[in-house]
Amino acid sequence: MHELALIDELCRIAQQAAKDQGASTIHSLLLRIGNLSGVDAEALRQAFAVVATAPPWSSTRLELEVVRTRCFCAHCRQAFRPTDLIHQCSRCGALSSDVLEGRELELVSMEVS
Amino acid sequence: MCGQCGCEQGAPFTPEPTRIVLQRNLLERNEQQALHNRIHFERHGLLAVNLVSAPGSGKTAFLEQLARQWPRPPIGVIVGDLATDNDAQRLKSAGARSVQIQTGDLCHLEADLVARAFDQLETRGMDLLMIENVGNLVCPTAFALGEHLRIALISVTEGEDKPLKYPALFRSVDAVLINKIDLEEVVGFDRRAALANLRDTAPQAEVFAISARSGAGVEAVMAWLQDEQRN
Numbered sequence: 154m155h156e157l158a159l160i161d162e163l164c165r166i167a168q169q170a171a172k173d174q175g176a177s178t179i180h181s182l183l184l185r186i187g188n189l190s191g192v193d194a195e196a197l198r199q200a201f202a203v204v205a206t207a208p209p210w211s212s213t214r215l216e217l218e219v220v221r222t223r224c225f226c227a228h229c230r231q232a233f234r235p236t237d238l239i240h241q242c243s244r245c246g247a248l249s250s251d252v253l254e255g256r257e258l259e260l261v262s263m264e265v266s
Numbered sequence: 267m268c269g270q271c272g273c274e275q276g277a278p279f280t281p282e283p284t285r286i287v288l289q290r291n292l293l294e295r296n297e298q299q300a301l302h303n304r305i306h307f308e309r310h311g312l313l314a315v316n317l318v319s320a321p322g323s324g325k326t327a328f329l330e331q332l333a334r335q336w337p338r339p340p341i342g343v344i345v346g347d348l349a350t351d352n353d354a355q356r357l358k359s360a361g362a363r364s365v366q367i368q369t370g371d372l373c374h375l376e377a378d379l380v381a382r383a384f385d386q387l388e389t390r391g392m393d394l395l396m397i398e399n400v401g402n403l404v405c406p407t408a409f410a411l412g413e414h415l416r417i418a419l420i421s422v423t424e425g426e427d428k429p430l431k432y433p434a435l436f437r438s439v440d441a442v443l444i445n446k447i448d449l450e451e452v453v454g455f456d457r458r459a460a461l462a463n464l465r466d467t468a469p470q471a472e473v474f475a476i477s478a479r480s481g482a483g484v485e486a487v488m489a490w491l492q493d494e495q496r497n
Contacts, residue, residue, distance in 0.1 A: 155374055155405035162292050170288055180283045184292075191407040191434040238433040239466040250437070250470040258292045258408065264283040 156196040159258065160204050167263055171209060176265035181214040187257040189222055209265075222255035296409055299377035303412025306384065312342070312395040313495045316375075316413035318435060320428075321401030323421040324445040326353045327478035329396055333362035335484055337492075338393055344383045345398040346375045353398065362396075363388060374405035377412055393495065403432040415494060418471075421446040422455035429460075429467040436468040443487060448477040 163184065171179055186192055194217050201215045225232050226242040226249050233243050240249045291297070307314040319325050326345070333341050343364040345353045354366035365383045367375065380397060389395075397413060399406045418439040420428045423446055429436040436442065442464055450457065457475070464473055472490060476483030 155408065158372070158376070159292050159408075162295060166288070166290050166292070170286055174284070174286060176284070178283075189434050189437065191404060238430065241466075248466065248469040250468075252437070260288050260290045260292060262285055262287045262289075264285050266281045266283045 156192055156200040157204070159192065160197065160200040163201075163260055164204055164210070166260055168209070170263065171265045174265055177209055178266050179209045179213045180264040180266065181216060182263045183216045183218065183261040185218045185220055185257045185259045185261050187220045187222070187255040189252060189255040190258045192258065194219065218261070220254050220257050223253045224249040225251040225253050227251065293408060293410075296377045299381060300410035300412040303377055303381050303384065304414070306381070307395060307412060307414075310389045311393055312389065313393065313415070313491065314395045314397065314411075314413045315491070316397050316399060316406070316411050316416045317419060318399045318403065318406045318416065318439070319401060319419035319421075320403050320424060323401070323419050323424065324478045325398050325401070325419055326356055328419060328443065328445060328476065328484070329357055329362065329398060330360040331478050331481050331484045332394075332396065332488070333357060333360040335481065335488060336394060337488070338391075340392060342387050342389060342392050342395040343398060344380055344387065344395070346379070346400045348372075348400065363392065369400055373400055373402050374409055375399050375411055376409050380411045394491065403428070403435050407435045407438055415440045415491075417441045417443060419443045419445055420460075422450050422457075423453050426456050426460040426463060429463045433467045436464070436471070439468060439471050441472040441474065441487075441490065442468060443483075444473065444475045445478050447475045447482065448480055 167179060167182055205213055221234060223232055223234055224240045226247055228247045229242060229244050232253055242249060317325055329343055339361055341362050343357045343362045345364055346367045346369055347353060348369055351366040354364040357364040365386045367379050367383050397411055416439045418436060474483055474487050
């Protein structure tokens with residue numbers, strides 16, 4: 154549900170950036186979403202299809218890059234990638250609450266002309 | 267295109283797309299407003315708490331108890347619902363100062379909605395602000411409101427595996443309240459399994475068992491909140 158609010162914000166930021174560049178067409182957007190960000194990729198695509206219909210959006214591609222969770226183990230002093238939603242260190246078995254990557258909701262770049 | 271050199275004979279002029287690197291967080295506007303809210307809350311001497319749960323878990327009932335038992339009343343409550351001001355009325359009857367936000371079709375609170383509601387709240391003599399989010403365990407996760415603490419509330423009638431189903435939320439909270447423990451036996455709630463699930467998915471969180479109806483356990487939550495106020 155909140156994907157619509159995020160897409161609104163995405164379009165606001167992108168449109169302002171395009172305007173600053175004097176561009177009239179937005180060809181593509183690259184969005185990075187962490188798998189702990191609480192958004193659903195399919196819901197994002199649907200929300201984008203609803204919002205981005207008129208120019209400069211008529212032919213904009215939305216590219217999504219999903220970032221896998223990476224945590225820090227305080228015990229081993231090393232980063233690790235948990236295999237499921239329980240963030241258990243693969244080396245020592247300790248639970249981590251220190252998430253390094255996976256919460257991203259970032260408009261990385263866009264192509265305009 | 268220019269009508270002089272013959273370029274209109276060829277393909278239409280289409281400039282090469284340019285790549286712009288932005289690296290902009292989609293939540294930045296909300297996060298800036300949340301920071302602003304937080305400074306505002308602190309100037310008013312308030313500890314602010316964002317309370318999140320599924321619909322019907324007992325957020326309002328818990329806040330009614332808190333309003334009655336808090337040692338330095340009144341508490342302030344900003345309460346979000348899609349429609350009606352029933353919750354604000356209930357909280358007023360319990361002695362809280364409350365402002366209702368009707369979100370319409372928005373499934374979560376955002377920082378600017380809270381800022382507007384806060385302007386309507388008389389904060390004199392108040393040291394605790396509770397923000398009751400819209401009943402939802404997904405969408406409120408990403409939206410900071412300016413709170414110092416985030417609390418999730420689950421009830422024994424929902425089963426033991428809520429933390430496994432909504433890990434992103436549970437990972438973001440400072441405490442979890444397990445409500446309706448007066449019904450624990452009737453519904454066959456396995457508290458040990460629930461605690462194990464919470465330990466796995468929310469190792470950072472304090473856990474409290476309460477009954478918002480009888481008031482059991484609310485005192486321990488209040489002691490924790492007062493500790494946090496001193497820090």
